[in-house]
Amino acid sequence: MSSLPAEVYWERRARRFAGEGAGLRAVCSYGMPEFYNRAIEWSQRLALRRWLRVEPGTRALDLGCGIGRWSRALATRGARVTGVDLSAFMVAEAERRTAGARLESRCRFEVGDLATLDLGETYDFAxxxxxxxxxxxxxxxxxxxxRIRSHLAVDGKLVLLEAAPTRRVSRCDSDIFTARTLEDYRALWSVAGFDLVALGGVDPMPLKVQFLPYYRRLPRALSKTILALLTLGSLPVDALLGRRLVAPSWHKVIVLEPRGEK
Ligand SMILES: C[S@@+](CC[C@H](N)C(=O)[O-])C[C@H]1O[C@@H](n2cnc3c(N)ncnc32)[C@H](O)[C@@H]1O
Known part of the structure; x- marks a missing residue:
């Protein structure tokens, strides 16, 4: 895949894909067909729906905001959003799309690395x-x-949607991606001072993910057809049971609160 530094990889990916169409190839699965990325976005939106219902005026932080998909969803609900991303091009694209949606008065975007996050403000929701x-x-x-915890108000919430399989699966790991298990994440958030308050599934139907390693090995038309069938077959399961079938879900929604006195 790439042995580039992460910021160079994301900057290049943004320059290639962030301005195109819905920008999903910059922020979902690059190089994959449009229908596949739309299906991913749809399952993410369903899984996050409950958590995106914020009160107007909520101070929200969009971590690794990409082209600002979630910043705009939160701003539409009346939140005041700060989006941060490693890539300057993603941030420029987030600003352009947010102005196009007339939400620029509720959003600001900054180039930054989460590992050195220092915005000098606290937020109700990240x-x-x-x-x-x-x-x-x-x-x-x-x-x-x-760093994220230090930016949250005492009663703030952090919502993560990440690849977090229940059992270790390394076949999808690459130079820019790692599928940490839920237990790996549990150890990390615990050390960072968070408590788990809710856990949800996203995509419990494993067919798409299982097929991905073969996608580029088969003839293109055949790969696309198989992927389309698997995607279509996964949609009803993900839609109806996605939130509840946590263990088989490849991605998880992890909701955390800072540990400490409230
Ligand atoms: C898969 S995209 C998801 C973007 C966005 N969250 C979305 O769902 O549309 C990952 C994003 O994280 C950003 N990113 C990766 N590492 C980062 C870091 N250390 N600090 C800030 N952003 C980072 C990348 O530039 C990229 O825009």
Whole structure:
């Protein structure tokens, strides 16, 4: 895949894909067909729906905001959002799309690394969607979680949606992605001073993920057809049972609160 530094990898990916269409190839699964990325986005939106219902005026932090999909969803609900991302191009694209949606008065975006986050403000709500899975070094993830915790109000909440299989699966790991298990994350958030308050599933139907390693090996038309069938077959299960079938779900929604006196 790539042995580039993470910021170079994300900057290049953003330059290639962030301005295109819905921008999903920059922030979901790059190089994959549009229908596949739309299905991912749809299952993410369903899984996060409950947590995106914030009160107007909520101070929200969008961690690794990419093109600002979730920043705009929160701002539409009346939140005042700060989005942070490693890639300057993603941030520029987030600003452009947010202005296009006339939400710029409720959102601001900054280039930054979560491992050194220092915004000088506290927030009621922080959201990170498929970001920690791209920070490979365990020590940096722990530091990032500590920095995030230091930006949360005492009664604040952190909602993460990450690849977090129940059992270790390393076949999808690469130079820019690692599927930490839920137990790995549990150890990390515990050391960083968080308590778990809720856990949900996203995509319990494993067919798409199981097929991914073969996607590029088969003839393109055949791969696309198989992927389309598997995606279509997964949708009803993910839609109806996705939140409840936590253990088989590849991604999990992890809701955390800072430990300590309330
Ligand atoms: C898979 S994309 C998800 C983007 C966004 N959360 C979404 O769901 O649309 C991962 C994003 O995390 C950003 N990122 C990766 N490592 C980061 C870090 N250490 N600090 C801040 N952002 C980071 C990347 O630049 C990229 O935009």
């Amino acid at each position: 959201l990170g969607v498929t970001v920690l899975q791209h920070i490979l070094d365990g020590e940096r993830v722990r530091t990032a979680l500590e």
